[in-house]
Amino acid sequence: xxxxxxxxxxxxxxxxxxxxxxxxxxxxxxxxxxxxxxxxxxxxxxxxxxxxxxxxxxxxxxxxxxxxxxxxxxxxxxxxxxxxxxxxxxxxxxxxxxxxxxxxxxxxxxxxxxxxxxxxxxxxxxxxxxxxxxxxxxxxxxxxxxxxxxxxxxxxxxxxxxxxxxxxxxxxxxxxxxxxxxxxxxxxxxxxxxxxxxxxxxxxxxxxxxxxxxxxxxxxxxxxxxxxxxxxxxxxxxxxxxxxxxxxxxxxxxxxxxxxxxxxxxxxxxxxxxxxxxxxxxxxxxxxxxxxxxxxxxxxxxxxxxxxxxxxxxxxxxxxxxxxxxxxxxxxxxxxxxxxxxxxxxxxxxxxxxxxxxxxxxxxxxxx
Amino acid sequence: xxxxxxxxxxxxxxxxxxxxxxxxxxxxxxxxxxxxxxxxxxxxxxxxxxxxxxxxxxxxxxxxxxxxxxxxxxxxxxxxxxxxxxxxxxxxxxxxxxxxxxxxxxxxxxxxxxxxxxxxxxxxxxxxxxxxxxxxxxxxxxxxxxxxxxxxxxxxxxxxxxxxxxxxxxxxxxxxxxxxxxxxxxxxxxxxxxxxxxxxxxxxxxxxxxxxxxxxxxxxxxxxxxxxxxxxxxxxxxxxxxxxxxxxxxxxxxxxxxxxxxxxxxxxxxxxxxxxxxxxxxxxxxxxxxxxxxxxxxxxxxxxxxxxxxxxxxxxxxxxxxxxxxxxxxxxxxxxxxxxxxxxxxxxxxxxxxxxxxxxxxxxxxxxxxxxxxxxxxxxxxxxxxxxxxxxxxxxxxxxxxxxxxxxxxxxxxxxxxxxxxxxxxxxxxxxxxxxxxxxxxxxxxxxxxxxxxxxxxxxxxxxxxxxxxxxxxxxxxxxxxxxxxxxxxxxxxxxxxxxxxxxxxxxxxxxxxxxxxxxxxxxxxxxxxxxxxxxxxxxxxxxxxxxxxxx
Numbered sequence: 001x002x003x004x005x006x007x008x009x010x011x012x013x014x015x016x017x018x019x020x021x022x023x024x025x026x027x028x029x030x031x032x033x034x035x036x037x038x039x040x041x042x043x044x045x046x047x048x049x050x051x052x053x054x055x056x057x058x059x060x061x062x063x064x065x066x067x068x069x070x071x072x073x074x075x076x077x078x079x080x081x082x083x084x085x086x087x088x089x090x091x092x093x094x095x096x097x098x099x100x101x102x103x104x105x106x107x108x109x110x111x112x113x114x115x116x117x118x119x120x121x122x123x124x125x126x127x128x129x130x131x132x133x134x135x136x137x138x139x140x141x142x143x144x145x146x147x148x149x150x151x152x153x154x155x156x157x158x159x160x161x162x163x164x165x166x167x168x169x170x171x172x173x174x175x176x177x178x179x180x181x182x183x184x185x186x187x188x189x190x191x192x193x194x195x196x197x198x199x200x201x202x203x204x205x206x207x208x209x210x211x212x213x214x215x216x217x218x219x220x221x222x223x224x225x226x227x228x229x230x231x232x233x234x235x236x237x238x239x240x241x242x243x244x245x246x247x248x249x250x251x252x253x254x255x256x257x258x259x260x261x262x263x264x265x266x267x268x269x270x271x272x273x274x275x276x277x278x279x280x281x282x283x284x285x286x287x288x289x290x291x292x293x294x295x296x297x298x299x300x301x302x303x304x305x306x307x308x309x310x311x312x313x314x315x316x317x318x319x320x321x322x323x324x325x326x327x328x329x330x331x332x333x334x335x336x337x338x339x340x341x342x343x344x345x346x347x348x349x350x351x352x353x354x355x356x357x358x359x360x361x362x363x364x365x366x367x368x
Numbered sequence: 369x370x371x372x373x374x375x376x377x378x379x380x381x382x383x384x385x386x387x388x389x390x391x392x393x394x395x396x397x398x399x400x401x402x403x404x405x406x407x408x409x410x411x412x413x414x415x416x417x418x419x420x421x422x423x424x425x426x427x428x429x430x431x432x433x434x435x436x437x438x439x440x441x442x443x444x445x446x447x448x449x450x451x452x453x454x455x456x457x458x459x460x461x462x463x464x465x466x467x468x469x470x471x472x473x474x475x476x477x478x479x480x481x482x483x484x485x486x487x488x489x490x491x492x493x494x495x496x497x498x499x500x501x502x503x504x505x506x507x508x509x510x511x512x513x514x515x516x517x518x519x520x521x522x523x524x525x526x527x528x529x530x531x532x533x534x535x536x537x538x539x540x541x542x543x544x545x546x547x548x549x550x551x552x553x554x555x556x557x558x559x560x561x562x563x564x565x566x567x568x569x570x571x572x573x574x575x576x577x578x579x580x581x582x583x584x585x586x587x588x589x590x591x592x593x594x595x596x597x598x599x600x601x602x603x604x605x606x607x608x609x610x611x612x613x614x615x616x617x618x619x620x621x622x623x624x625x626x627x628x629x630x631x632x633x634x635x636x637x638x639x640x641x642x643x644x645x646x647x648x649x650x651x652x653x654x655x656x657x658x659x660x661x662x663x664x665x666x667x668x669x670x671x672x673x674x675x676x677x678x679x680x681x682x683x684x685x686x687x688x689x690x691x692x693x694x695x696x697x698x699x700x701x702x703x704x705x706x707x708x709x710x711x712x713x714x715x716x717x718x719x720x721x722x723x724x725x726x727x728x729x730x731x732x733x734x735x736x737x738x739x740x741x742x743x744x745x746x747x748x749x750x751x752x753x754x755x756x757x758x759x760x761x762x763x764x765x766x767x768x769x770x771x772x773x774x775x776x777x778x779x780x781x782x783x784x785x786x787x788x789x790x791x792x793x794x795x796x797x798x799x800x801x802x803x804x805x806x807x808x809x810x811x812x813x814x815x816x817x818x819x820x821x822x823x824x825x826x827x828x829x830x831x832x833x834x835x836x837x838x839x840x841x842x843x844x845x846x847x848x849x850x851x852x853x854x855x856x857x858x859x860x861x862x863x864x865x866x867x868x869x870x871x872x873x874x875x876x877x878x879x880x881x882x883x884x885x886x887x888x889x890x891x892x893x894x895x896x897x898x899x900x901x902x903x904x905x906x907x908x909x910x911x912x913x914x915x916x917x918x919x920x
Binding site for chain 2: 016018019020227228229230231232235236239240242243245246247248250
């Protein structure tokens with residue numbers, strides 16, 4: 001048996017995967033930028049194959065997002081909930097708690113805030129805004145607390161749990177719109193009334209004040225996670241629950257607290273949406289932002305400042321592609337595909353930051 | 369006899385492997401033949417080189433694990449591969465067994481160049497590796513584990529699949545139960561299965577990666593007997609170890625690796641432990657461990673009727689009783705999994721206690737959280753077995769790891785990294801920790817340095833009780849001695865130290881008393897000065913020679 005095996009032709013494989021040294025942050029950033037360029041190139045090939053000039057399409061996307069002050073404002077409006085929600089789930093992700101329920105937490109934030117907008121619109125404006133914001137935080141926070149409670153108490157899977165709660169929250173809006181909060185002036189059409197002016201978030205430079213909240217949160221979240229004791233605890237729990245217990249931390253308490261915070265920030269996004277963008281509560285209040293936020297947070301490697309950059313990029317793509325649709329007749333699904341290509345390249349580049357491929361040297365076989 | 373099947377099975381295996389040209393019906397006579405003419409056969413088979421490595425180089429990123437290594441094993445020879453941790457022993461052997469591929473260099477099998485691309489190739493070349501950590505499927509039986517991945521035969525699992533193993537068992541009168549599940553087996557039995565697995569695949573080049581780490585002295589002796597018989601049968605055996613007395617006992621030649629390079633190959637008969645250490649470390653090393661005397665008398669900690677259930681609800685510690693004095697190192701010996709982990713975690717307040725009491729100055733600390741225990745003024749430091757999974761945050765730097773237990777002391781909502789940074793820098797100097805920087809993730813440090821980071825932090829907290837689990841596991845000689853010195857220093861300060869260990873030689877030198885655990889019970893507490901390895905070995909396997917193997 002062995003006699004035959006030694007005669008068998010053993011070739012080196014074509015390519016081998018070899019582990020690399022840890023990279024510096026600059027090098028990693030360079031890789032990401034390179035991956036982005038490749039993604040844009042690959043997207044260009046795709047657009048070209050559809051029969052369009054990729055340069056023109058890309059130019060339209062970028063200029064479309066900023067061609068007028070109205071479109072710039074529109075781009076920023078898209079960015080606000082995405083930014084806030086991404087910052088929210090960053091807390092949970094840092095703790096390795098896979099909160100994919102931002103969507104539901106945004107909705108619950110919206111519902112809680114809407115209550116005050118509908119029934120207490122006579123309160124002084126600034127007080128109403130503060131109360132609505134606090135209510136939004138409470139709604140999102142409590143919604144996030146449910147999976148955290150069951151996770152710490154019974155060890156349930158948070159991924160499924162948070163996902164399912166999204167749908168419950170969504171149908172709650174439906175219920176409110178058809179029942180208790182039905183707009184009496186809508187002549188039977190199931191919708192919730194538009195907010196009165198007093199219950200609408202003020203505009204600053206033409207965009208609702210949500211952008212200020214978002215920018216402030218970027219800094220606050222950064223400092224909270226990096227320099228506060230609680231932020232340190234979150235990181236340790238995410239690293240290893242055993243290490244956290246070993247250090248005398250109350251792991252359950254930390255998980256509950258952090259999830260409340262994660263949901264509360266998402267709840268703010270819901271509040272700014274209902275009071276700043278839609279002026280009402282509808283089923284589209286979250287509109288998939290909670291899911292896109294997962295991608296944003298992940299691409300940004302949970303760094304708040306990078307989250308800001310990535311959010312802007314995604315918003316430009318989204319706003320620009322609606323212009324692309326109208327001027328080229330390309331469906332919006334094209335922009336979804338472009339998003340997918342970018343994701344694929346950036347996430348794929350992660351592999352190359354950690355490993356390298358070594359190819360078989362031509363003609364040579366197992367000697368040196 | 370503790371594992372009679374081990375020796376006989378291996379005997380059978382060795383013969384099967386080395387006389388593969390024989391058909392099944394010839395096997396029995398072959399054994400008889402060996403018993404009669406073993407001596408003669410050995411002499412005939414010691415010439416040819418079984419396997420030779422030439423200029424093997426392997427790098428991981430910028431780390432050169434193996435640099436131009438030459439090594440050869442002859443048929444009928446036991447070669448010990450000696451080197452400190454991180455010297456590249458396991459990497460080298462993983463290349464022989466097809467897990468890694470060398471970057472450059474060549475492997476000659478019976479004088480012919482071969483490329484080993486996968487473990488499958490290795491098996492086909494007759495190279496079998498027995499890993500340090502058993503690679504067995506817990507829920508499968510011995511038979512299924514042995515058969516797993518064997519090529520050929522039917523597509524379906526036949527009812528008769530254990531027949532061959534049973535046939536061997538019957539032929540040689542082995543007392544093995546092929547249907548026994550791995551999780552029901554003792555460590556020794558598992559190793560038997562591992563070895564049989566390799567032999568079933570007709571291996572005649574055997575690599576054993578620290579095979580004695582988990583065995584009692586008696587089991588080790590038995591394993592060595594088996595290896596000697598296999599050697600007599602013409603098998604080439606490579607044994608990786610860092611226990612010098614074992615090298616001296618079992619090997620014919622020793623190849624020493626240091627920092628990824630082969631430093632020397634010497635005949636065992638012409639060398640001694642001191643020379644080997646010098647070759648291994650690169651400079652002369654004093655090999656004795658201090659056991660300083662001190663005048664402390666008072667009892668620090670009393671443990672009464674302690675019963676602890678592990679996470680599965682199984683009583684891992686049953687009704688144990690001991691006390692720990694100030695300025696004492698109390699060793700805890702036992703086969704792996706005898707309840708050491710649970711004892712430590714229960715004492716550190718990490719695992720709930722079902723029954724019993726732990727008294728510190730007459731005050732019971734059972735049921736208190738680690739935080740409360742610290743608040744009571746008991747500074748108990750625990751250096752866990754799984755350093756990166758419990759005790760340290762692997763992807764954080766030294767600074768963030770230093771403040772793990774002290775971050776709360778800073779006033780206000782924010783953490784202060786200033787003191788932790790200074791402490792890190794001081795520890796790097798004091799303990800000679802090698803790291804690119806205080807913010808480099810600790811998982812990128814070597815095992816010894818990780819341990820120093822952890823030990824340094826714990827000692828800095830001025831404990832009065834120090835619990836260390838396998839404090840020197842995976843550490844090189846230098847680091848080990850640094851750790852022993854640090855522990856002795858603490859002992860002289862009046863700290864009571866619970867030292868969970870595995871190397872009995874070290875424990876006999878370092879500890880004042882040794883408590884032996886077996887299946888969660890204390891089978892004896894002995895004075896280290898007057899005890900012997902054999903005595904402890906017996907206690908480890910369950911008592912005073914009743915079921916142990918006093919004759920081994």
